[in-house]
Amino acid sequence: xxxxxxxxxxxxxPTELADLSRLAHNLRWAWHQPxxxxxxxxxxxxxxxxxxxxxxxxxxxxxRIAELAVDRAFLDRLTAVRDDLARYTGEPRWFADYAAGLSxxxxxxxxxxxxxxxxxxxxxxxxxxxxxxxxxxxxxKAASDLGLPLIGVGLFYRSGYFHQSLSRDxxxxxxxxxxxxxxxxxTLLTDDGDPVVVSIAMPGERTLQAxxxxxxxxxxxxxxxxxxxxANVEELRGVxxxxxxxxxxxxxKQEILLGIGGVRAVREYVRITxxxxxxxxxxxxxxxxxxxxxxxxxxxxxxxxxxxxxxxxVVRASNIFTTxxxxxxxxxxxxxxxxxxxxxxxxxGTSRLLPGLSVATVVDLGxxxxxxxxxxxxxxxxxxxxxxxxSRLHGAVSREMFADLWPGFDSDEVPIGSVxxxxxxxxxxxxxxxxxxxxxxxxxARIVTSLPADExxxxxxxxRADLVDEVRRRTHASGRDRGFSEAELGWTADIFDPAALTIxxxxxxxTYKRLTLMLxxxxxxxxxxxxxxxxxxLVIAGKAHPADDGGKSLIQQVVRFTxxxxxxxxxxxxxxxxxxxxxxxxxxxxxxxxxxxxxxEACGTSGMKSAMNGxxxxxxxxxWWDEMADGExxxxxxxxEGVTDDHRRxxxxxxxxxxLLEESVIPLFYNRSADGVPERWVEMxxxxxxxxxPDVQASRMVRDYTTALYGPAATQYASICADGxxxxxxxxxxxxxxxxxxxxxxxxxxxxSDWTETAADSPASGIREDGSPRTASLTLTAHVALGELAADxxxxxxxxxxxxxxxxxxxxxxxxxxxxxxxxxxxxxxxAAAVTxxxxxxxxxxxxxxxxxxxxxxxxxxxxVRYPVGTADDAGPSRTETVLVPGAS
Numbered sequence: 001x002x003x004x005x006x007x008x009x010x011x012x013x014p015t016e017l018a019d020l021s022r023l024a025h026n027l028r029w030a031w032h033q034p035x036x037x038x039x040x041x042x043x044x045x046x047x048x049x050x051x052x053x054x055x056x057x058x059x060x061x062x063x064r065i066a067e068l069a070v071d072r073a074f075l076d077r078l079t080a081v082r083d084d085l086a087r088y089t090g091e092p093r094w095f096a097d098y099a100a101g102l103s104x105x106x107x108x109x110x111x112x113x114x115x116x117x118x119x120x121x122x123x124x125x126x127x128x129x130x131x132x133x134x135x136x137x138x139x140x141k142a143a144s145d146l147g148l149p150l151i152g153v154g155l156f157y158r159s160g161y162f163h164q165s166l167s168r169d170x171x172x173x174x175x176x177x178x179x180x181x182x183x184x185x186x187t188l189l190t191d192d193g194d195p196v197v198v199s200i201a202m203p204g205e206r207t208l209q210a211x212x213x214x215x216x217x218x219x220x221x222x223x224x225x226x227x228x229x230x231a232n233v234e235e236l237r238g239v240x241x242x243x244x245x246x247x248x249x250x251x252x253k254q255e256i257l258l259g260i261g262g263v264r265a266v267r268e269y270v271r272i273t274x275x276x277x278x279x280x281x282x283x284x285x286x287x288x289x290x291x292x293x294x295x296x297x298x299x300x301x302x303x304x305x306x307x308x309x310x311x312x313x314v315v316r317a318s319n320i321f322t323t324x325x326x327x328x329x330x331x332x333x334x335x336x337x338x339x340x341x342x343x344x345x346x347x348x349g350t351s352r353l354l355p356g357l358s359v360a361t362v363v364d365l366g367x368x369x370x371x372x373x374x375x376x377x378x379x380x381x382x383x384x385x386x387x388x389x390x391s392r393l394h395g396a397v398s399r400e401m402f403a404d405l406w407p408g409f410d411s412d413e414v415p416i417g418s419v420x421x422x423x424x425x426x427x428x429x430x431x432x433x434x435x436x437x438x439x440x441x442x443x444x445a446r447i448v449t450s451l452p453a454d455e456x457x458x459x460x461x462x463x464r465a466d467l468v469d470e471v472r473r474r475t476h477a478s479g480r481d482r483g484f485s486e487a488e489l490g491w492t493a494d495i496f497d498p499a500a501l502t503i504x505x506x507x508x509x510x511t512y513k514r515l516t517l518m519l520x521x522x523x524x525x526x527x528x529x530x531x532x533x534x535x536x537x538l539v540i541a542g543k544a545h546p547a548d549d550g551g552k553s554l555i556q557q558v559v560r561f562t563x564x565x566x567x568x569x570x571x572x573x574x575x576x577x578x579x580x581x582x583x584x585x586x587x588x589x590x591x592x593x594x595x596x597x598x599x600x601e602a603c604g605t606s607g608m609k610s611a612m613n614g615x616x617x618x619x620x621x622x623x624w625w626d627e628m629a630d631g632e633x634x635x636x637x638x639x640x641e642g643v644t645d646d647h648r649r650x651x652x653x654x655x656x657x658x659x660l661l662e663e664s665v666i667p668l669f670y671n672r673s674a675d676g677v678p679e680r681w682v683e684m685x686x687x688x689x690x691x692x693x694p695d696v697q698a699s700r701m702v703r704d705y706t707t708a709l710y711g712p713a714a715t716q717y718a719s720i721c722a723d724g725x726x727x728x729x730x731x732x733x734x735x736x737x738x739x740x741x742x743x744x745x746x747x748x749x750x751x752x753s754d755w756t757e758t759a760a761d762s763p764a765s766g767i768r769e770d771g772s773p774r775t776a777s778l779t780l781t782a783h784v785a786l787g788e789l790a791a792d793x794x795x796x797x798x799x800x801x802x803x804x805x806x807x808x809x810x811x812x813x814x815x816x817x818x819x820x821x822x823x824x825x826x827x828x829x830x831x832a833a834a835v836t837x838x839x840x841x842x843x844x845x846x847x848x849x850x851x852x853x854x855x856x857x858x859x860x861x862x863x864x865v866r867y868p869v870g871t872a873d874d875a876g877p878s879r880t881e882t883v884l885v886p887g888a889s
Contacts, residue, residue: 024053030122031426093147109714113278115288126160138424142698144218152222153262170559186213198264259290286376292383301356309732318717321384332376408865421603422701430587445693465498467588504589509544509551520654529570541577594619608696633688744787747868753779795852796831803844
C-alpha cells in the first residue's frame with residue numbers, strides 16, 4: 001500500500017456544548033480532576049479506554065451528544081468547569097505577589113521563554129521520551145499554577161518517541177505511530193487566517209520552513225515547530241520526524257530549528273497575540289544553544305544595530321542555561337566542520353544561516369579541548385550569564401566537569417549553581433490521596449499528619465491493589481502483543497498479590513542506571529521474591545534508546561528472568577513505559593528502587609513522584625536523594641564509590657541492596673500490630689508525605705528558578721539595556737580592554753606585616769586572661785601591575801587558609817583588598833587588607849586579581865584570574881606561617 005496521511009473528521013458540537021472543545025484544547029485537564037470527571041461523564045467506558053478528551057469527542061455516539069445538549073444538570077457542571085478555568089487563567093497568582101514585593105532596584109521578568117527538546121505534558125501528546133521531557137512538562141504546569149508569564153518552545157514530532165513492545169524472546173521492538181496534529185490538543189498559529197511559517201537558511205540555497213502549533217498548558221502557550229509541510233523538500237520535511245532519531249546531521253538540524261527557529265516563532269507569536277516580549281530566555285539543556293546566537297543576530301542586524309560584543313553582553317545577561325548531564329558523554333558535541341557547513345560562510349566569512357555574524361566567532365563559542373569538536377554545552381555556558389545543575393550534588397559535579405571553562409578557580413568557585421528538580425503534584429499525586437484531602441492535592445501533606453495509621457494503611461493498600469489490577473491487565477496485553485495465545489496467558493489473571501510488599505523500578509535502560517543490579521545474585525533475588533511468609537513483588541519498566549543494543553540486552557535479561565514459571569507471579573517487566581503507566585506505578589509501589597552509579601544521576605525525579613504518594617525510597621545517595629534522604633523517608637544504599645573495578649563495585653552495592661531488603665525493608669513492612677497495621681512503616685509513610693512532599697514539588701522548583709535566576713536575569717537585562725544599551729556597550733568595551741591588556745596584569749610582590757595579637761569579636765578566636773577575645777592577624781600588601789586597567793576595574797583578594805601536606809590552601813577565606821592610594825617605585829598600585837585567621841595551624845596566604853564590572857554577575861564569570869608571579873594558577877600559597885590561635889581548633 002502506498003504511504004498515506006491521516007486526517008480527522010470532527011462533527012461540530014452543538015452550541016450548548018461548545019465549551020467542551022475549549023476545555024479539551026487546554027491541557028489543564030491533564031491535571032485537573034473536575035475536568036477529567038466532566039469528560040468521563042460523557043461516556044465512562046470510552047473515557048476509560050482513551051483518557052483523551054478530543055478522541056472521546058470524535059468517537060462518542062452522536063445520540064449521546066444530543067442527549068447531553070439538553071441535560072440541564074450536565075450543562076450546569078460544564079458551566080462550572082468552564083468558569084473555573086477562566087478564573088484559573090485570569091486571576092493573579094503567586095507570581096503577581098512576587099513581582100509586587102520586589103524592591104525598586106529589582107525587575108520582574110515581563111515574560112520567560114523556556115526552550116526544551118521535549119515536553120511531557122500528557123500521554124495524549126507524545127513528544128517526550130523520558131526524564132528531561134517530563135521535567136519540562138512539569139515546569140510548564142507549575143509555572144501555570146504560579147502564574148508565571150512563560151512561553152514554552154519545542155518541536156512537534158510527527159512520530160514522537162517510539163512505542164515499545166517485546167519480541168517473543170524479550171528483545172525490544174520500536175514502533176513509530178504517526179501523530180496527527182489535527183487530532184491533538186493543538187492549534188495552528190495563523191496570521192489573518194494564514195499559517196505562520198518561520199524560515200531558516202540552509203546550505204545550498206535551500207530554506208528550512210516550519211509552521212507553529214500551539215498547545216495551551218493552563219496559562220502557558222507551548223509553541224511547537226513542525227517542518228513536515230509541503231514547502232520543504234523531502235529531506236527537510238523529515239527534520240521533525242522523530243525525537244532523538246537519526247544521525248548527528250539530523251540532530252544538528254533539529255537543534256538549529258529549535259534554537260534559531262524557536263526564537264523566530266516567539267517573535268511571531270508575540271507580534272500576533274500581543275503577549276509580552278520575553279526578557280529572559282531559559283535553555284533547558286544544550287539542545288537549544290543556538291537561541292543565543294540568533295538573539296545576537298537580531299540585535300546586530302535589527303534596528304538596535306549593535307556590534308557583536310555589545311549584543312553578546314545583552315544576550316548573556318538574560319540567558320539561563322540548565323545542564324542535566326553529569327557525564328561528558330551526555331553532551332551534544334558536533335564536528336566543527338559540520339557546524340561550519342550549516343553556518344554556511346559567504347566569501348567574507350559571514351554566516352548565511354545567521355546573517356551579519358562571523359562564522360569563526362560563532363564556532364569559537366562551542367570551543368573545547370578537542371579542536372575538531374563543537375560543544376553545545378560550552379556554548380550554553382558562554383552565552384548564559386547564569387547556569388545551574390538540577391540537584392545540589394549535580395551542581396557540584398557540574399562545577400568539576402566544566403571547571404576547564406574557568407581556569408585558575410577551584411571547582412567550588414565555578415559559577416554554576418543548582419536548582420533541584422521537582423515534580424508536579426496535581427499530575428502525580430494519586431487520586432485516592434487527593435480525595436482524602438477533599439480534592440485539594442496541595443493539602444495532602446497537611447492532611448496526612450492527622451490521618452489515623454489504619455486509614456493511611458488502607459489508602460496505601462488500595463493503591464497497591466489498583467496497581468495489581470493494572471499489572472495483570474498490562475502483562476496480559478503484552479503477552480498477546482508478543483504472539484502468545486490466550487491459553488498460554490491464563491496465569492496472568494492471578495499474578496501479584498494485593499497484600500505483598502511491592503517494589504518499583506522504572507527508568508531509561510541506560511547502563512549507569514544498572515537495570516540488572518538487582519539480578520547480580522539471581523538465586524538470592526529468587527529467594528527474596530518467593531519467600532512464602534514475606535513475599536516481595538517487583539514491577540520493572542523502561543525503554544532503551546533505539547540505537548542502544550546494550551540497553552536492549554539488559555531489558556532482555558530482565559524479561560527472561562521474569563519468565564521463569566516460579567517467578568513470573570512476583571516480577572514483571574511492563575513494556576511501553578509512559579506517563580499513563582508511570583502514574584499507576586508511582587502510586588501503587590511501597591518502595592521505589594534506584595541504584596545508579598553515583599554520581600551519574602543528575603536528579604532522578606521518579607523517586608520524588610513515588611515519595612509524594614507515600615512510597616519509601618531505597619536508593620543510592622545520588623541526585624535529589626543525596627540531599628533529601630533523612631533516615632525516616634527510606635533507605636540509603638551504601639555506595640562503593642572509591643572502588644575502581646566496576647564489577648567489584650557492582651558486587652558490593654548489590655550485596656548492600658540485598659542486605660537492606662532482607663534485614664530492614666522487608667521485616668519492617670511485615671511487622672504488624674494486632675490489627676494488621678505495620679505501624680513503624682506507616683509512620684515513615686506519614687513522615688515522607690508530610691515532610692518530603694512539599695520539597696519535591698515542581699512549584700518549589702519554579703519558585704526557586706524565579707527568585708534565584710529569572711528575577712536576577714530580568715533585573716540584569718533591564719540594567720544592561722538602559723540608556724540605549726549604554727551599559728552593554730561599556731561592558732563590551734571593558735571585555736575588549738581585558739582581551740588587550742589582561743596579560744599585563746600581575747601581582748609582582750606580596751608584603752606582610754608581623755603577625756600581631758589584636759582584639760576580635762569572635763570568641764572562637766581565643767580568650768585573654770582578662771576575658772577579652774584575641775586572635776592573630778596580619779596586613780598583606782599586594783603590588784599590582786594593572787597595565788591599561790584602573791584600580792576600580794579589578795578585584796584584588798587575599799586568600800588565607802590552613803595549608804595541607806601537599807602545599808595547597810584548604811578552604812581559604814577570601815578577603816577583599818583595597819587600593820591604598822599609593823604606588824611602589826615601579827609604578828605598581830598597592831592594595832592592602834588585614835586578614836584574621838580564626839583557627840590554629842600552619843597557614844598559607846596568597847593574593848589574586850580578577851576582573852570586576854557592575855554588569856558581571858560573579859567575579860569568576862569571565863574565567864580570568866592572576867596570582868602572584870612565580871605561583872601556579874591553582875592558588876598555591878605564596879607564603880606560609882604557623883599561627884596559634886588560643887582556644888581555637
